[in-house]
Amino acid sequence: MKVAKFGGTSLASAEQIKKICAIITDDPQRRLVVVSAPGKRSADDTKVTDLLIETARVRLTGQDGTAEIERVIERYRSIAEALDLPNDSLEPIRQDFLRRLHLDTADEGLYMDTMKAGGEDNSARLVAGYLRSTGVEAHYVDPGEGGMILSDEPGNARVLKQSYGKLRALRERPGITVFPGFFGYSERGQVVTFPRGGSDITGAILAAAVDAEHYENFTDVDSVFVANPTLVERPVAVEKITYREMRELSYAGFSVFHDEALEPVFHAGIPVVVKNTNNPSAAGTEIVPERPVGTFPVVGIAATDGFCSVYISKYLMNREVGFGRSLLQIFEDEGISFEHTPSGIDNMSVIVRESTFNKAAEERVLRRVRTELAVDEVTVERGLALIMVVGEGMNHTIGLAGQACTAFAEAGVNLEMINQGSSEVSMMFGIKASDIPGSVRALYNQFFGSST
Numbered sequence: 107m108k109v110a111k112f113g114g115t116s117l118a119s120a121e122q123i124k125k126i127c128a129i130i131t132d133d134p135q136r137r138l139v140v141v142s143a144p145g146k147r148s149a150d151d152t153k154v155t156d157l158l159i160e161t162a163r164v165r166l167t168g169q170d171g172t173a174e175i176e177r178v179i180e181r182y183r184s185i186a187e188a189l190d191l192p193n194d195s196l197e198p199i200r201q202d203f204l205r206r207l208h209l210d211t212a213d214e215g216l217y218m219d220t221m222k223a224g225g226e227d228n229s230a231r232l233v234a235g236y237l238r239s240t241g242v243e244a245h246y247v248d249p250g251e252g253g254m255i256l257s258d259e260p261g262n263a264r265v266l267k268q269s270y271g272k273l274r275a276l277r278e279r280p281g282i283t284v285f286p287g288f289f290g291y292s293e294r295g296q297v298v299t300f301p302r303g304g305s306d307i308t309g310a311i312l313a314a315a316v317d318a319e320h321y322e323n324f325t326d327v328d329s330v331f332v333a334n335p336t337l338v339e340r341p342v343a344v345e346k347i348t349y350r351e352m353r354e355l356s357y358a359g360f361s362v363f364h365d366e367a368l369e370p371v372f373h374a375g376i377p378v379v380v381k382n383t384n385n386p387s388a389a390g391t392e393i394v395p396e397r398p399v400g401t402f403p404v405v406g407i408a409a410t411d412g413f414c415s416v417y418i419s420k421y422l423m424n425r426e427v428g429f430g431r432s433l434l435q436i437f438e439d440e441g442i443s444f445e446h447t448p449s450g451i452d453n454m455s456v457i458v459r460e461s462t463f464n465k466a467a468e469e470r471v472l473r474r475v476r477t478e479l480a481v482d483e484v485t486v487e488r489g490l491a492l493i494m495v496v497g498e499g500m501n502h503t504i505g506l507a508g509q510a511c512t513a514f515a516e517a518g519v520n521l522e523m524i525n526q527g528s529s530e531v532s533m534m535f536g537i538k539a540s541d542i543p544g545s546v547r548a549l550y551n552q553f554f555g556s557s558t
Contacts, residue, residue, distance in 0.1 A: 111322070113326070119188070155302070178225075216297070245284065256298050259298065274317075285308065306367035309321055314376060324381050330380055330406075337542075346391070409494070413458070414460050446534070
């Protein structure tokens with residue numbers, strides 16, 4: 107049994123849905139299918155999830171949202187008509203969106219999640235309906251009925267352990283099961299969603315629950331590349347990559363696969379294959395527990411912006427028992443998770459995401475740091491980016507850090523931070539966000555040869 111997940115670009119139009127249905131029926135082992143909401147049809151188009159978020163925001167400001175929800179319904183109408191589905195097939199989808207629109211908005215987080223989930227939910231109904239219209243036995247399954255029970259954290263939910271036993275029963279369902287990605291239900295019966303890109307997570311959970319042979323993740327590229335193709339011309343493709351390597355790269359900006367999606371398949375030991383809906387015969391990239399290192403110790407270079415650094419300095423900090431715990435307790439009290447904490451003898455930096463550290467939070471944290479920890483200096487630097495150089499072979503290769511620093515120097519990039527994880531699978535560098543393009547190209551040229 108295989109679990110096949112299809113991303114937003116694979117659901118964007120009737121033509122794309124016909125492609126994925128051909129892929130599904132081409133292999134009888136593809137009996138459990140996870141679908142996203144329709145994505146962009148062109149560069150200037152809008153994803154259905156973004157349309158639903160806009161609709162929810164309109165309602166939450168006291169407006170009726172009718173015009174906004176009609177834009178969403180029209181997307182599904184155009185797809186259904188192009189698929190030659192019966193005229194009455196759209197009515198249940200239309201009624202579902204209108205029902206969501208007029209739900210109680212008192213709990214804004216739950217209302218937003220319920221609206222967002224409509225994209226995947228109705229996408230699954232549409233795909234199952236089209237498969238049946240071609241003579242294939244296919245069934246839509248509501249995640250609540252299927253057993254996808256999540257933590258009560260709107261927009262950031264995690265799967266609960268009891269889900270796996272319930273979801274395992276999906277193995278026994280006849281025909282093809284079409285399961286909506288991105289959302290599930292809390293123990294209170296409320297719709298809650300994973301973070302954006304969470305359909306990857308849904309697919310991984312289902313693969314682990316049913317003990318699938320493979321988890322196939324269909325997207326719009328032939329494989330994972332060692333660097334962002336928009337920054338590096340014709341980068342090297344990756345044939346095999348380990349869970350640890352992919353986790354590091356996804357965290358640092360590889361958009362092909364959600365970084366949290368690897369946990370279920372990692373623990374279950376299920377290989378993941380990233381494949382292209384538009385070119386399904388391409389080999390793709392396999393994500394596996396272990397791989398031979400081969401010629402290149404580095405398997406990927408990734409960069410992501412949106413970080414800031416809180417720098418704290420205090421003379422004899424290293425002699426003060428509990429200083430680090432007290433510092434991080436302040437961030438915990440403010441509900442701010444930290445990403446990294448590089449440190450020296452008398453100083454520490456706490457790296458956080460700018461999205462969680464607005465000016466008001468900054469003022470509160472800095473005031474508490476000064477008064478409670480009696481530091482000599484505390485400053486904040488915004489507009490930072492993190493670049494990861496990742497590879498299982500790095501801990502067996504001498505001089506990689508020197509090569510990376512040489513690349514940055516040749517690109518004229520000043521390093522704000524250097525950090526190597528204890529696993530020695532990755533090196534992390536902090537730079538100004540504006541330096542991302544030049545840095546990625548310089549590192550690629552250093553480790554893989556000229557980008558041209």
